[in-house]
Amino acid sequence: xxxxxxxGLTLSYDQRVVTENLGVTxxxxxxxxxxxxxxxxxxxxxKALARLLGPKAGQVYLDEKAIGSYSxxxxxxxxxxxxQTPIAPNGITVGDLVxxxxxxxxxxxxxxxxxxxxxxxxxxxxxxVHELAKRYVGELSGGQRQRVWLAMALAQQTPILLLDEPTTxxxxxxxxxxxxxxxxxxxxxxxxVAVLHDLNLxxxxxxxLIAMREGRIVAEGDxxxxxxxxxxxxxxxxxxxxxxxPETGTPLIIPVDRAARRSGVGxxxx
Amino acid sequence: MAVTADPPVRTRDRGGRDSLRLTGLxxxxxxxxxxxxxxxxxxxxFIPFGESWRLWWDNDGSSNAAIIHDLRLPRTMVGLMVGxxxxxxxxxxxxxxxxxxxxxxxxxxxxxxxxxxxxxxAFFGITTISGYVWFAFAGAALTSVVVFLLGNTGRxxxxxxxILAGIAITTVMGSGIYAILVLRPEVFNxxxxxEVGSLGDVSVSAGWRVAPFVxxxxxLALALGPALNALAMGEETGRALGAHxxxxxxxxxxxxxxxxxxxxxxxxxxxxxxxxVPHMTRMFTGPDQRWILLYxxxxxxxxxxxxxxxxxxxxxxxxxxxxIVTAFVGAPVFIVLARRRRLAQL
Amino acid sequence: xSRAQVLSGAVVRNPTGSVSARIDLRAAAVTLVLVxxxxxxxxxxxxxxxxxxxxxxxxxxLLGQETGGAKFIVLDLRLPRTLTALLVGxxxxxxxxxxxxxxxxxxxxxxxxxxxxxASTGALLxxxxxxxxxxxxxxxxxxxxxxxxxxxYLLAYRRGAQSFRLILVGIGIGAMLDAFNSFLITRxxxxxxxxAQVWLIGTLNGRSWDQVRPLLLAVIVLLPxxxxxxxxxxxxxxxxxxxxxxxxxxxxxxxxxxxCAVALAAVATSAAxxxxxxxxxxxxxxxxxxxxxxxxxxxxxxxxxLLLVASDWVAQRALPSGPxxxxxxxxxxxxxxxxxxxxxxxxxxx
Numbered sequence: 001x002x003x004x005x006x007x008g009l010t011l012s013y014d015q016r017v018v019t020e021n022l023g024v025t026x027x028x029x030x031x032x033x034x035x036x037x038x039x040x041x042x043x044x045x046x047k048a049l050a051r052l053l054g055p056k057a058g059q060v061y062l063d064e065k066a067i068g069s070y071s072x073x074x075x076x077x078x079x080x081x082x083x084q085t086p087i088a089p090n091g092i093t094v095g096d097l098v099x100x101x102x103x104x105x106x107x108x109x110x111x112x113x114x115x116x117x118x119x120x121x122x123x124x125x126x127x128x129v130h131e132l133a134k135r136y137v138g139e140l141s142g143g144q145r146q147r148v149w150l151a152m153a154l155a156q157q158t159p160i161l162l163l164d165e166p167t168t169x170x171x172x173x174x175x176x177x178x179x180x181x182x183x184x185x186x187x188x189x190x191x192x193v194a195v196l197h198d199l200n201l202x203x204x205x206x207x208x209l210i211a212m213r214e215g216r217i218v219a220e221g222d223x224x225x226x227x228x229x230x231x232x233x234x235x236x237x238x239x240x241x242x243x244x245x246p247e248t249g250t251p252l253i254i255p256v257d258r259a260a261r262r263s264g265v266g267x268x269x270x
Numbered sequence: 271m272a273v274t275a276d277p278p279v280r281t282r283d284r285g286g287r288d289s290l291r292l293t294g295l296x297x298x299x300x301x302x303x304x305x306x307x308x309x310x311x312x313x314x315x316f317i318p319f320g321e322s323w324r325l326w327w328d329n330d331g332s333s334n335a336a337i338i339h340d341l342r343l344p345r346t347m348v349g350l351m352v353g354x355x356x357x358x359x360x361x362x363x364x365x366x367x368x369x370x371x372x373x374x375x376x377x378x379x380x381x382x383x384x385x386x387x388x389x390x391x392a393f394f395g396i397t398t399i400s401g402y403v404w405f406a407f408a409g410a411a412l413t414s415v416v417v418f419l420l421g422n423t424g425r426x427x428x429x430x431x432x433i434l435a436g437i438a439i440t441t442v443m444g445s446g447i448y449a450i451l452v453l454r455p456e457v458f459n460x461x462x463x464x465e466v467g468s469l470g471d472v473s474v475s476a477g478w479r480v481a482p483f484v485x486x487x488x489x490l491a492l493a494l495g496p497a498l499n500a501l502a503m504g505e506e507t508g509r510a511l512g513a514h515x516x517x518x519x520x521x522x523x524x525x526x527x528x529x530x531x532x533x534x535x536x537x538x539x540x541x542x543x544x545x546x547v548p549h550m551t552r553m554f555t556g557p558d559q560r561w562i563l564l565y566x567x568x569x570x571x572x573x574x575x576x577x578x579x580x581x582x583x584x585x586x587x588x589x590x591x592x593x594i595v596t597a598f599v600g601a602p603v604f605i606v607l608a609r610r611r612r613l614a615q616l
Numbered sequence: 617x618s619r620a621q622v623l624s625g626a627v628v629r630n631p632t633g634s635v636s637a638r639i640d641l642r643a644a645a646v647t648l649v650l651v652x653x654x655x656x657x658x659x660x661x662x663x664x665x666x667x668x669x670x671x672x673x674x675x676x677x678l679l680g681q682e683t684g685g686a687k688f689i690v691l692d693l694r695l696p697r698t699l700t701a702l703l704v705g706x707x708x709x710x711x712x713x714x715x716x717x718x719x720x721x722x723x724x725x726x727x728x729x730x731x732x733x734x735a736s737t738g739a740l741l742x743x744x745x746x747x748x749x750x751x752x753x754x755x756x757x758x759x760x761x762x763x764x765x766x767x768x769y770l771l772a773y774r775r776g777a778q779s780f781r782l783i784l785v786g787i788g789i790g791a792m793l794d795a796f797n798s799f800l801i802t803r804x805x806x807x808x809x810x811x812a813q814v815w816l817i818g819t820l821n822g823r824s825w826d827q828v829r830p831l832l833l834a835v836i837v838l839l840p841x842x843x844x845x846x847x848x849x850x851x852x853x854x855x856x857x858x859x860x861x862x863x864x865x866x867x868x869x870x871x872x873x874x875x876c877a878v879a880l881a882a883v884a885t886s887a888a889x890x891x892x893x894x895x896x897x898x899x900x901x902x903x904x905x906x907x908x909x910x911x912x913x914x915x916x917x918x919x920x921x922l923l924l925v926a927s928d929w930v931a932q933r934a935l936p937s938g939p940x941x942x943x944x945x946x947x948x949x950x951x952x953x954x955x956x957x958x959x960x961x962x963x964x965x966x
Binding site: 047052073077080081083086087088096098099101104108109110114117124130134156 | 855
């Protein structure tokens with residue numbers, strides 16, 4: 001039993017088919033991370049799970065019902081999604097942007113309840129952006145901006161939250177900061193699904209890892225169990241060693257030395 | 271092994287594509303030839319192709335020879351020049367602004383020429399086409415200079431800004447023209463016929479006067495091809511590739527002014543050719559500006575002369591102005607192309 | 617009313633908190649000032665003209681306390697014209713604001729995609745071919761605009777209607793209609809052609825209550841509809857994906873807003889002709905004076921009304937040679953404003 005799963009998904013942009021007959025289940029209460037090489041269809045899958053992309057075939061199920069059978073607002077009460085490069089309107093303040101996360105909870109006559117205010121303040125405190133409330137989004141640094149977007153997604157108060165590469169363009173400190181925040185949210189009982197590029201950070205934070213290549217799922221499960229040198233080579237085509245992370249004990253992926261790799265590549269090509 | 275083998279293969283491939291494009295260009299030239307002869311043959315009185323062709327080279331003093339040499343030949347030659355000028359200036363404008371929707375009118379050329387003509391009629395009492403020419407040409411040149419300056423001053427000289435500047439200036443000038451037209455009906459009466467763009471009562475002397483300018487414009491445009499290719503990669507990449515962005519833009523706009531200004535001065539504003547023809551040629555040629563320029567120069571007169579022939583035949587014995595017919599011949603093709611995706615890309 | 621902790625602007629709630637509203641104080645104040653300015657100019661144009669009427673008398677007439685000559689001049693001759701200016705300006709301002717917000721492009725205005733050209737074709741046919749009355753001209757423009765909108769939509773529809781394809785097809789259709797309009801003008805008798813040209817520039821001359829009533833009715837229905845949707849319009853400025861994720865039914869909202877904007881442009885054009893630049897300039901001006909991030913429908917409406925009523929005042933009085941159609945004044949003012957804006961942005965080095 002899982003609140004969010006997909007069966008037999010075929011996804012495409014116009015004529016270009018990205019995945020065919022893909023099935024995926026997001027375990028409840030997990031911090032699921034999807035990894036894979038560029039253009040393997042991981043972001044496309046995330047968009048389909050958030051009903052941003054309609055499938056050619058197959059179905060996404062939210063709480064055992066087809067996601068398309070809910071109204072937009074009903075979905076937005078259960079499932080939130082932060083796209084990879086969201087657009088901030090010109091000249092908007094941080095507080096106003098975070099407040100837009102409350103859209104699904106508002107109506108013409110209830111434009112800003114006390115609850116809205118409380119939730120937004122809490123979301124901004126949690127992401128440490130409450131002091132920026134009156135600043136303009138355009139003048140923030142990349143790390144600050146990413147936390148503002150996260151605050152907006154938090155203000156939506158959904159039990160399931162999907163994040164498309166939330167650490168892009170961030171330096172290592174801010175990447176860890178954002179992922180620590182995600183781990184906190186996960187510990188509070190939310191189900192998180194994120195697409196990440198950095199394999200080592202993925203194995204460190206994920207409770208459930210999905211590795212994709214060319215539109216198919218190569219491996220899936222607890223990262224400590226499934227991440228091996230063979231699996232990484234199968235997914236990314238990269239020769240590497242996997243050792244325990246000295247900090248956390250999670251798998252740490254170390255690419256093998258250039259010279260060794262080159263002879264290796266020569267060997268595979270014959 | 272693979273590395274050394276690669277370049278010759280690519281060159282051969284490109285050679286194949288180039289010969290295909292060359293064949294296409296020759297076909298287009300043949301088509302142009304056919305249209306030119308047809309333009310001599312059709313009209314209020316139809317003169318068979320063979321006779322038209324013979325009379326073109328052998329003026330035997332017959333009444334048919336008089337029709338061809340006094341009426342249809344000048345008209346066809348001016349149409350040829352105007353078409354080539356409009357096609358080239360449209361291709362240039364789209365390459366310079368990196369905007370597939372741009373057309374020479376956005377540089378203010380048409381409105382500038384119109385302003386010159388309105389002033390000529392209203393304040394100098396000039397009412398002949400050959401009399402308008404210098405006013406139209408001067409108006410076009412002055413306006414494009416102002417638009418260019420407003421669009422390219424400061425650090426933010428982006429292609430979008432160029433377009434905005436064109437819109438701002440043309441709106442102000444358009445309002446000024448309308449003010450005069452509304453207050454002076456007799457000026458409007460002359461202007462409304464100039465404004466549609468027509469080859470009907472074209473003046474050969476006007477054609478000769480602007481021909482040198484158009485010739486310079488054509489040479490300049492064709493010479494700019496390689497620089498425009500570099501510019502199409504975006505301003506920064508273009509600069510990295512060694513293109514002199516500002517110089518290319520300046521020379522390009524100068525060519526647009528000479529070409530479109532000259533054409534408009536002779537026959538009045540014809541809008542659709544400069545926008546649509548470069549689009550259509552891009553479907554055949556791909557993004558190489560040198561080929562786009564050549565094809566536009568050949569295909570635009572085909573569209574213009576074809577529209578002119580249709581305009582002569584369809585409501586004979588009276589005539590439909592070429593500016594009107596052009597839109598009706600070109601726009602349906604344009605819409606069909608717009609429904610494909612490739613059009614959007616420059 | 618209470619100052620919000622995190623929001624810009626203020627919040628009003630009833631005691632139980634079941635009803636609440638957000639107010640952008642600066643935008644509200646600016647809009648109020650714009651409305652007052654527009655009304656002041658409107659009052660002034662009601663009072664002035666060939667026959668001067670003192671302002672107090674004008675106000676008394678409007679309140680229904682005056683009879684006789686003043687009543688006829690104010691209520692029957694001048695009020696229809698002034699009301700038309702206010703309503704058309706507001707309608708064009710809102711229509712332009714919706715288009716610009718949906719296309720995220722300051723050039724996304726109804727003039728650019730052939731809608732007003734279609735309205736002109738309808739009107740010209742009535743003027744030049746059918747010799748119709750003012751009301752019939754308005755109807756012709758309305759039908760022309762609606763037919764053009766439908767044609768553009770159908771021709772651009774191919775597994776969904778992308779906005780860029782809509783614009784391209786609109787340009788193509790616009791080119792043909794424009795050529796057809798020129799054809800009609802060249803075939804007409806001079807006096808008829810002059811009348812048609814005046815309509816093409818946009819004019820408020822000779823408006824009577826017969827034309828104001830349908831305009832008033834349409835604006836009363838369409839403006840609240842647009843304002844009701846403006847909360848959703850603001851959400852769309854976050855991009856389709858984020859808006860969907862936050863719970864906005866994107867396709868339905870966009871369809872409704874497009875329809876509303878087309879209807880407003882059609883009604884305005886049929887009432888006063890294709891007046892240049894108001895739809896383009898009013899939203900841009902409004903955004904700059906309110907410094908608001910929203911789509912600013914209310915302030916755009918107020919700005920449009922002010923622009924048009926002021927332009928009409930200028931067009932009536934500015935030239936020594938006599939009144940000119942209002943479209944000339946909006947073109948001059950709007951174009952000059954855009955030039956100023958470009959120079960200004962250059963100075964700021966942006």
